[in-house]
Amino acid sequence: MGDELRGDSLVHLNVRFSTEAELKQTLDFLYEKSKEGIAFTGLVEAMVNEVTIITAIHNIKSNKGSKTAGVDRLKMDKYLQMPKEELIALIRDNFSNYRPRPARRVYIPKKNGKQRPLGIPTVLDRIIQECVRIVIEPICEARFYPHSYGFRPYRAQKHAIRDIINVINAGTRSPDQPVWAVEGDIKGCFDNINHRILLKKIWRIGIHDKRVIKMIQQMLKAGYIESGTVYDTKLGTMQGGILSPLLSNVYLNDFDWFVGRMYMEPHRQCKHKCNDTRRLKWSGVTPKYNYRFADDWVILTSTEQEAYRLKRVLTKYFRNKMKLELSQEKTFVTDLRTEGIHFLGFVVRAEKKRKTPDPKTWTENLVGKPLPDMERLKEKIQKIADEVRKIGEVTERSVQAAQIQRVNSMIVGLAQYLQPSICSHAFHAIDRRINNTALAVWKKSFPKHYNKYQIPMEKLCNLPHRHEGYKSKTFAVPIEGEWFGITMAFITHSKYESKPFDQRMTPYTEEGRRIYSYYRSKSKPLPCDRPSVNTAGDIQLSVYAKTVYNFEYFMNREYAYNRVKGKCKCCKKPLFLDDKKFCYHVKGKVPLDKINKVQNLIWLCNDCYRMVNNGPIPPDIDEKVLKKIQKYKQK
Secondary structure, eight states: OEEEETTTTEEEEOOOOOSHHHHHHHHHHHHHHHHTTOEEEOOHHHHTSHHHHHHHHHHHHTSGGGGOOOTTOOOHHHHHTSOHHHHHHHHHHHHHTOOOOOEEEEEEEOTTSOEEEEEEOOHHHHHHHHHHHHHHHHHHHTTSOTTBOTTOTTOOHHHHHHHHHHHHHHTTTSTTOOOEEEEEEBTTTTTSOBHHHHHHHHHHTTBOOHHHHHHHHHHHTOOEEETTEEEOOOBSOOBTBSSHHHHHHHHHHHHHHHHHTTTTSSOTTOTTHHHHHHHHHHTTOOOEEEEEETTEEEEEESOHHHHHHHHHHHHHHIIIIIOOOBOTTTOEEEETTTTOEEETTEEEEEEEOOOOSOGGGOOOOEEEEEEEOHHHHHHHHHHHHHHHHHHTTOOOHHHHHHHHHHHHHHHHHHHHHHTTSSOHHHHHHHHHHHHHHHHHHHHHHSTTTGGGGEEEGGGBSSSHHHHTTOOOEEEEEEETTEEEEOOOGGGSOOOOOSSOOOTTOOTTSHHHHHHHHHHHTSOOOOOTTOOOSOOHHHHHHHHHOSSSSSHHHHHHHHHHHHHTTTBOTTTOOBOOTTSOEEEEESOSSSOHHHHTSGGGEEEEEHHHHHHHTTOOOOTTOOHHHHHHHHHHHHO
């Protein structure tokens, strides 16, 4: 896979891959060797490989931000409509002569009323950053602290909360139970990252390709444009950049290990770390457990004295080693038995177990309890209520239905976020506020008979599986004889994480992917080594395509093929690679920027394709298949 240089400490990546599966093998190799402490050169060649570039475009295209333009005012559609070879050549040329454009500065509101600055790079810069991220992420992932959870694959807030609960519960019978916490707040963390220190940390983490480090340095110093003026960026990583989350984790990784090596992770490569922590505990070392999500972090310990000592030590550490400042007003020492820590929208407390009907189970032991942070929840509910009011500002039923759908997505998203906690009271608070707001809106819109618009949820046509069997009434509007209504949060129910996060779960090993697939308990995705539906002739056609058969068409026809699991859209017959089959435009007379979208592409077998194009229809054809063929003939 790679040519080894300087003994076992450095590997020059000398790879040639031509499929998605081979790219994955390369990333697995980088992760495995990085785990062993090996550094890498020769990374740019992997970044400019055609498979890496196409994967990067796929990733960005599926992101909502793909429709947002940078300072050059070009959107992703502009590049998708280019011939494939021309686009690949353009990206490679930008790699060899990399000059990133300044980002476009926009602002989004923060919860404290202030504005958070975001930098939006050009689409071309985003593609290049994604190519860099794809290749260097496995190297970094192999050396990241196990208990950091922000901006990392397969990890989420609920895993951090579950690990905190687990460590509190593990010390239930111990005098050293961690019931004191240091809640950290770094002043303007992402805006004050020191570029020189960051580049050194990138080198130390195993990226020794100086061309990559030079590119990252240029990205950091690209600056931004606001109100027509170009500003330099001497500090910080641009929030909004694709590579920024990974770089911020690289920067804070040494802080994670600095605290972790005190107790929780004494040795990075130790196979029997539990013996080491036990030895430290027996020798009188006070337990310390640190968890981080992006720039939010918390350290649990067993005494108030140790908590304040850690706060003093880390204040000096951040100032001297990281060139960052801890906010003394917002960095709290908290007693979990009385106040609880506020972390990621939850409040974690150490309280007695809830009493059950059986007195034998009653105990004075403390256990960790995650609860929704009701102060932060009020802000979220207010935003949903504002969206509910917009339903009454329009009269057209289809627009009302679209707004109801937006409200429902916000309710379901918030409920799912709160699922890992003791959340029934929070769900009822959401439902009560939203229902009261909806009542006011419907009273204003239908003053005489608003009660007729209160419908049992089981009768709604939207989200039928979610609402099945629920008789609670909600507000709805009639759409073509059906009721389209607002959902409720309580349907979601609590769903605690059953176990702490499995540290073997990673996208860069076979075992890690298998564990994740089992964890998700969903149908297996299509194999990454599936043969491409694009033939050599197809690719050749895309080189010269100036109209319909451009790069977007040949990329999205793969999406359309996978969406139907390789079956004909009409007759459901499997479409084998050797079969004659056709990728068909449902609507032919639409603009070029819409004609090759996934929803406008279907795959048909040879027989169905002929029938859709006015070919003879056999008399014994299935009625369902005939209806679909007639539908596509009309379109």
